[in-house]
Amino acid sequence: MDKDWSEKNKEIQRLLSKESTFGEAIRKLIEFRDELFQQITWIVEGYPEKAFYQMPFAGAKGYHSKTLAYSIWHIFRIEDIVAHEMIAGDEQILFRDDHLSAIASPIITTGNELEGEEIAEFSKKLNVQELYLYAKAVKESSDRILSQLQYKELKRKFTQETKRKLMESKCVSEDENAFWLIDYWCGKDIKGLIQMPFSRHWIMHIEAMQRIKNRLCKIARKGEDPVAVCGLSCEHCFLGEWCGGCRTEYNVCSFATCSEGRVCPNVKCCSEKNIDGCYECSELENCDKGFFVQTNDGAGAARAQCLYIRKHGKKEFLKVQTRLHERYEFQKVQEILGQDYKEALKILEDIWFGDL
Numbered sequence: 001m002d003k004d005w006s007e008k009n010k011e012i013q014r015l016l017s018k019e020s021t022f023g024e025a026i027r028k029l030i031e032f033r034d035e036l037f038q039q040i041t042w043i044v045e046g047y048p049e050k051a052f053y054q055m056p057f058a059g060a061k062g063y064h065s066k067t068l069a070y071s072i073w074h075i076f077r078i079e080d081i082v083a084h085e086m087i088a089g090d091e092q093i094l095f096r097d098d099h100l101s102a103i104a105s106p107i108i109t110t111g112n113e114l115e116g117e118e119i120a121e122f123s124k125k126l127n128v129q130e131l132y133l134y135a136k137a138v139k140e141s142s143d144r145i146l147s148q149l150q151y152k153e154l155k156r157k158f159t160q161e162t163k164r165k166l167m168e169s170k171c172v173s174e175d176e177n178a179f180w181l182i183d184y185w186c187g188k189d190i191k192g193l194i195q196m197p198f199s200r201h202w203i204m205h206i207e208a209m210q211r212i213k214n215r216l217c218k219i220a221r222k223g224e225d226p227v228a229v230c231g232l233s234c235e236h237c238f239l240g241e242w243c244g245g246c247r248t249e250y251n252v253c254s255f256a257t258c259s260e261g262r263v264c265p266n267v268k269c270c271s272e273k274n275i276d277g278c279y280e281c282s283e284l285e286n287c288d289k290g291f292f293v294q295t296n297d298g299a300g301a302a303r304a305q306c307l308y309i310r311k312h313g314k315k316e317f318l319k320v321q322t323r324l325h326e327r328y329e330f331q332k333v334q335e336i337l338g339q340d341y342k343e344a345l346k347i348l349e350d351i352w353f354g355d356l
C-alpha cells in the first residue's frame with residue numbers, strides 16, 4: 001500500500017477511536033477522500049475511452065486484474081449501498097437523477113459476480129463520463145453523511161431487517177462471489193463500515209487503478225518517438241507514469257487535455273504543416289503557440305531544445321536530456337535553461353561537450 005496513504009489511513013482510524021478526536025478524524029477522512037478522488041478525476045480527464053475497458057493484467061490475482069471503469073463502478077456502488085441502504089436508510093444515489101440510465105449499466109449490483117472477459121464486456125457498455133458524475137455524487141453524499149455522524153453512533157449495529165432490505169434491493173448478486181458481502185457488512189458496526197467501504201476499500205482499488213493506467217501508458221509508449229512535437233523529451237518529462245507520451249492517445253499533457261478536442265496547438269499546427277515537430281518549422285523562433293506561449297516558463301527551454309534537435313538530431317538531444325536529468329529534476333532543468341533560448345541552446349551544447 002502507498003506509504004503516505006497508509007499512514008494517513010492509520011492516523012484517521014486512531015483518531016476515530018476517541019470521542020475527543022472524533023471530529024478531527026471525520027475532517028481528516030473527508031480531506032483524505034478528496035485527495036484519493038483527485039486520482040480518479042485525473043484518470044477520467046486524462047485517458048481515452050478505450051482505456052476504461054482494457055485489462056492489462058487480465059488473469060492476475062488482485063484488484064489490478066479489473067478495468068478502470070469496473071473499479072470506479074465497484075467502489076461507488078458499494079459505498080452507495082452501504083451509505084444509503086444501511087446508514088442513512090434512504091434512496092441510493094444510483095436511482096436518483098437518472099444516474100442508472102445515463103451510465104447505461106446493465107447491472108445494479110456491486111459487480112463482484114463478474115469474472116474475466118465479463119468485466120471487460122461490462123466496462124465497454126458504461127458511459128464513463130456519467131459514471132464519473134455518479135461517483136462524484138456518491139462521494140459528496142457520503143461526505144455529508146459522515147459529517148453529520150455523532151461519535152455515539154459508531155457502535156450502531158445492523159439488524160436482520162437491514163439484511164432483509166439489502167437482499168430485497170437486489171443490489172448484491174446471489175452469486176457466491178458476491179452474496180457474502182451482505183453478511184460481511186451486517187457483521188460490522190458503523191465504525192467498521194467507515195474503516196472499509198469509505199476508506200481502505202478506496203485505497204486498494206485506486207492503487208489498482210494506478211497500476212492499470214501505468215501499464216496502459218507503458219504499452220502506449222512502446223515503439224513511439226519519445227521526442228515531443230514541441231521539443232520536450234517524453235522520456236524525461238515529469239509526468240512520468242501518468243502519460244503515454246505526446247504522440248499517443250494517452251497524452252495527458254495539459255496543453256492537450258485543456259485544448260479543444262484534446263489536441264495540443266503544437267501538434268495541430270505541425271500536423272497542418274505536415275512536419276514531424278516544431279524543430280522543422282521556419283517560424284519556430286517567433287512562435288507563441290501552445291508550449292511556446294509567452295506566459296509559459298518553459299517556453300525558452302523548449303525552443304532551445306527544438307533548435308538543438310534541428311542542429312544535432314534527436315538521438316544526441318535525448319543523450320543530453322539524460323545527462324541533464326541525471327543531475328537535476330525536470331523543474332530545475334527548465335530553470336537552468338531559462339527564458340533566453342539562445343543562451344539555453346549554448347547551455348545544452350556545453351552539456352554535450354562536458355562543460356557543465
Ligand code: SF4
Nearest residue numbers: 228230246253255264
Ligand atoms: S505541449 Fe503539446 S507537443 Fe509539447 S509535450 Fe505537450 S502535448 Fe506534446
Ligand code: SF4
Nearest residue numbers: 269278281284287289
Ligand atoms: S508555427 Fe509554432 S506551433 Fe506551428 S509548427 Fe511552427 S513552431 Fe510549431
